Amino acid sequence: MVAITVEGKIVNIMKYSIHDGPGIRTTVFFKGCPLNCQWCHNPESQGFGQELMYWPDRCIGCGQCLEICSNGAVISTAGKLEYLRDQCLACGACCKACHAGVRELVAKTMSVSEVMAEIEKDLIFYDESGGGVTFSGGEAVMQPVFLLEMLKECRKKEIHTAVETCGYVNLEFLQMISDYVDLFLYDLKLMDRQKHQDFTGVPNVLILDNLRWLVEHHPRIIVRVPIIPGINDDEENLSQLGNFVASLKRVTELHILPYHKAGVDKYQRLGLAYLLSDIQSPDNERMEQIVGQLEQFGLKVKIGG
Ligand code: SF4
Ligand code: SF4
Incomplete structure (x- = not known):
């Protein structure tokens, strides 16, 4: 019998994360994302090629x-x-x-067993904290075969899995992996189609459609929204967002993540321009205000991951 070796392009494996799902987690960052968000704090994971x-x-x-x-x-x-x-x-x-x-x-090519070996080093932390593994990026779903194999291995070993996705992926890829994912962290940014195109490089129609499909077929989804002052924290966007997520019925949890500048230095290291230098992180008071605005739609809203 010929063994099939599936490999993935991985940027980083981060241990002891407490922001990417429940408990203490290992976050695996995949290389390559179809979006080009101007506020991205992982610009090294955006391109699909080596850098x-x-x-x-x-x-x-x-x-x-x-x-x-x-x-x-x-x-x-x-x-x-x-x-x-x-x-x-x-x-x-x-x-x-x-x-x-x-x-x-930036990226390493790794086999399923190599990544699993890293994940399994921290089993004790997952067990004690109710944590697990989060596949993030970049966009993990853009490497569907590798991701599927990773998810199957985790399921065999009873390791909780979360997939963070921007949603701009072929629906078939989501369908392939859905049964093996314990939790989806689904990112939404802007409800206005043109603004979405302007700030992320792609329109949002596919993202919203895929979320509607996922809600019908997966029991556990948390919608996550980065709050970028002056870009998506206006009354209109928040109200469209609140209405949309509330209309999905089965999504009851919304996490809002304050914009930060942690990745700015990486732009320089990659020879890229950072376009949002003038934007400041929203303070706690502003984040609490946004929580209040979104709670009016009957959603459970939390600050942070
Ligand atoms: S500078 Fe680029 S092309 Fe030259 S050796 Fe280094 S990685 Fe290779
Ligand atoms: S010249 Fe500088 S960059 Fe080149 S190998 Fe030596 S230390 Fe590294």
Whole structure:
């Protein structure tokens, strides 16, 4: 019999998370997302291809990377080394050669058993806290075969699973995995179609349709909304959101997550522009106000994950 090895592209496996579902969890971040949200705090997980994070201030000038890069992505100008991202094929050769950790590949290719081995190290914490594993990203559902195999393994081992999704995925992918998921964390951002397109790069029709389907076919869904001041915290969006989620009947829980700037530094490391520098995180008072607005729709609203 031939063993089938399914592999996934993984950005990070984060231990002891308390914001991605119930209890203490291990969160597995998948590479690649169909959305391009301007406030994303995991920009390294957005692209589907391999990328490099770059810390030029760590460089000790040993010249190893200049010697090893055969693609012309490291050059020496007036004795100073320069990294040309446009020329870089993200082959990783210089990452291995550099002892100062100046460049790091963002994603790792991992097998189901490799990821399971990491997850299983923390079984004791899941048992004691009612936690488990959360598959996030990026968009985990965009690697459906790998995700399905992961979910099946977790089910065999009685590990609670949550899948965080942006919802902009083929319905068939959701149908494939739905029976093996204990909890969906379903992200909604903006109810206005054009604004959704402007701030995330895609319209929201598929996302809303997929949520309507999921509600009919899955017993446990929490809707999560990042609160981005000046972008989606206006009366109109909150009221459309409250009405929509309340109309779904079986979704009774809504979690609102305050915008934060924790990922801003990563944009620079990836050579990307961060467009929302002027936005400040909402304070507790503002978040409580929003809770009050959304509770008027009969929903149970919580701040945080
Ligand atoms: S190998 Fe690393 S430390 Fe050496 S020159 Fe290149 S980036 Fe700098
Ligand atoms: S990852 Fe490869 S192509 Fe990119 S700079 Fe390093 S050696 Fe050159």
